[in-house]
Amino acid sequence: AQSVSQHNHHVILSEAASLELGCNYSYGGTVNLFWYVQYPGQHLQLLLKYFSGDPLVKGIKGFEAEFIKSKFSFNLRKPSVQWSDTAEYFCAVNEDSWGKLQFGAGTQVVVTP
Amino acid sequence: EPEVTQTPSHQVTQMGQEVILRCVPISNHLYFYWYRQILGQKVEFLVSFYNNEISEKSEIFDDQFSVERPDGSNFTLKIRSTKLEDSAMYFCASSVVETGDQPQHFGDGTRLSIL
Numbered sequence: 001a002q003s004v005s006q007h008n009h010h011v012i013l014s015e016a017a018s019l020e021l022g023c024n025y026s027y028g029g030t031v032n033l034f035w036y037v038q039y040p041g042q043h044l045q046l047l048l049k050y051f052s053g054d055p056l057v058k059g060i061k062g063f064e065a066e067f068i069k070s071k072f073s074f075n076l077r078k079p080s081v082q083w084s085d086t087a088e089y090f091c092a093v094n095e096d097s098w099g100k101l102q103f104g105a106g107t108q109v110v111v112t113p
Numbered sequence: 114e115p116e117v118t119q120t121p122s123h124q125v126t127q128m129g130q131e132v133i134l135r136c137v138p139i140s141n142h143l144y145f146y147w148y149r150q151i152l153g154q155k156v157e158f159l160v161s162f163y164n165n166e167i168s169e170k171s172e173i174f175d176d177q178f179s180v181e182r183p184d185g186s187n188f189t190l191k192i193r194s195t196k197l198e199d200s201a202m203y204f205c206a207s208s209v210v211e212t213g214d215q216p217q218h219f220g221d222g223t224r225l226s227i228l
Contacts, residue, residue, distance in 0.1 A: 034216060036219075099144055099168075099169075099208060100158040100161055101217060
């Protein structure tokens with residue numbers, strides 16, 4: 001069965017610091033990879049997705065993620081965070097032809113001014 | 114941008130009672146999903162629905178659960194006889210198609226509290 005692991009449950013950093021959130025999955029077939037963000041009191045929003053092609057994908061709000069197939073990883077990065085990036089971040093995976101998403105446990109990111 | 118809407122935002126119910134959670138997916142979407150998140154745990158898939166049929170369900174989605182699209186806009190999740198362990202945040206999602214390259218759009222969730 002697929003599983004998705006997010007390495008950090010809670011990250012605290014200062015504004016302008018760089019952010020990297022780890023995500024690994026366990027599935028040998030073709031997968032699609034997503035990062036969702038949930039701002040306080042809001043719904044899950046798609047940050048970025050990878051289906052095929054360039055393994056470095058850029059999303060909204062300056063986020064990017066790199067798919068490394070050999071490492072089964074899809075890490076999320078942002079070079080310089082802002083206070084408004086305080087949120088919970090979820091990595092999610094699905095198999096190529098099935099819709100259901102398998103989520104990681106989420107990482108709570110707190111950016112201090 | 115069109116949104117998935119869920120009502121109510123918070124539902125408090127006595128154990129053993131039936132509860133219906135409502136969702137209005139994005140209008141041109143064809144695939145609908147329910148997920149839940151128990152406090153402190155992962156978001157878990159419950160069920161997917163297409164063309165008035167369940168297309169996939171998880172082992173969580175037992176006989177106590179059912180889904181329905183009673184009209185052209187609503188998508189409901191019913192829990193027949195609620196248990197304490199059903200307390201969770203329930204998220205509805207929809208997508209244009211089921212294949213993985215189309216992202217799912219999520220609602221704000223309904224917080225279900227079973228007393």
